[in-house]
Amino acid sequence: MNIIQTLQQAVSAVVQQLYGESVEPAKVIINPTPADFEGDYSIVIFPLAKAARKSPDVAAQEIGEALRQQVVDISDFNVVKGFLNIHVSDRYWQTFLSESLNNPQFGRQPKNGSKVMVEYSSPNTNKPLHLGHIRNILLGWSCSQLLEAVGYDVVKVQIINDRGVAICKSMLSWQKFGEGQTPESTGIKGDHFVGDYYVLFEQKIKEEYTQWQKTPAADTAFEGRKKAEQSREDFFKEYKNKWFNDHSQLGAEVRDMLLRWEAGDKATVGLWRQMNGWVYQGFEKTYGDLGVGFDKLYYESDTYLLGKDIVEDGLGKGVFFKKEDGSVWVDLTDAGHDQKIILRSDGTSVYITQDLGTARMRYHDFGAERIVYVVASEQDYHFQVLFETLKRLGEPYANGLYHLSYGLVELPSGRMKTREGTVVDADDLMTEVIRIAGEQSGERAEMDGVSPEKQLENLRKIGLGALKFFIMKVHPKKKMIFNPEESVDLQGQTGPYIQYSYVRINGLMQRIEKEGISLDEAAQYGPILPQERDLLLAIHEYPAKVKEAAENYDPSLLANFCYDLARKYHRFWHDLSVFNADSSSARAFRLQLSRMTGHVLRSGMGLLGIEMPDRM
């Protein structure tokens, strides 16, 4: 039991003794004492003063006296305006430090026997991954790590959107214009290679459309369909999809290819496999560079027909209903949603049908009581409908569904747009941040004498640390402005700032090793100084912070915690000397405290998917 829980229970008992009122220990509010006041923790007395029927200051004084009698680890207290500020004894902090150093599981909870599935990334296969995917992937990965840390068995999955019109466009484009080129023959990464043909297709379509606009058929369409006052230009902008479906030659060829794929045509399926294979090789590389992975991959080509049995099930249970034309619907108007189609009148499924089927399949595959879907906030409505529908169907996992909805990533210039070429490519971005790290490192010459491989490894960690922290420090729900220049900053509130505090610690640890310094005297040290207590308080808070981050699916809590801890360490480093401390017990204590800070920083950043360099 840590000191906060001890205090809560003691306060509850004391209020009972003094005033005969019962207060739940968990309801006792205890915060770290703000810097300008004396103490480690502050108990908020206002709510208790009511039970005491005394003024907050009087009650605080009485409760403080009683607590000091009963809790051995309270060394002192003071009262300021209804706040009871508690000093925790050095003895408690000494014990805490040595116990946490001996606990390799510090910050983690034991296995809870429960299983959770986390779905993230889930890209289309017609284009390489971009900045938006990076946010998704980092959130998914970090949440997986967090859930594991608090005791869950985690299954990491993605569903790859490997079929449909998009990939057919790339296929057709390659078939017509590729001249037998391959990623191998051109030296282009597979996903970029396929993406290039997608872009080429869109170019060709644009050309075809421009040409078509000069034909009599276009005149007819314009005259027949234009809205009042609509310019020719505006009209054709709006008309593009309709044109693609009704008039485009390339459009017809793509639809034909999709039909052949659905019919299982050998040549088409073969081409599809080949091109997706290239894409997967590219994705593997990107995931590897990002340091993430999956336990199981689902493919839309395997799941897109799922869900039909659920339709029957839902009709039988009266959750769904059938309209005259044969289409099947679910009516969620009583839950504040609309009626939603589940099955088209021609009997084919829609997006949500597939998701219903996939959810059930996954439950059968893994038996996870909970599923976390990491998907952008654009699909909030979809997931509300999906979850509500699964609940009404009585699915056993329906209450454990969570949509980790995250805001869009925008550039300072606004949204990323494929057409305007403003999409930030994931591979390019990683290369760039690592390059900047190298540039900055070269000026510092701190890694001279380190092997080139090791240097590169450290630069990779620093560059990616900057990028990842920049993204992870923002609350998932908020849309974020991604300024490429700031994302590679290595100073201030950044990943490298935190890494640097770790590197400083690492330097100390190496010196202990080299000089064979004994740390036995640490326990004799005292009194503990404010800079040291600040560190201890922060470390003390770590397990609760991990739990909170996991429960809220919010890695940004942990990111901000790590920054705060690093800041405290830098201050400690600046203010107090470790090796030149006044006494050998002070030196030993500060080394132990540094070591523990290093453990927590490494562990916390690890949960964010950020690695620590050993020099920088």
Added chain:
RNA sequence: GGUCCCAUAGCUCAAUGGAUAGAGCACCUGCCUUCUAAGCAGGCGGUUACAGGUUCGACCCCUGUUGGGAUCACCA
């Protein structure tokens, strides 16, 4: 139009209903003869979009307003 989300320093972000709303960037000033200055300290910068309400206490909860975004397809 209905529903949902967001609004905090010039910019990017913090703040379980608790004390004087905090960091970083930018700008200005100091600090390397001592464990790595990717650091530390200080200055500048706020009507927490607006108006009410609940509360001993509100950036936080409730109501309304304004501004921005998303969504409401027999698309995925």
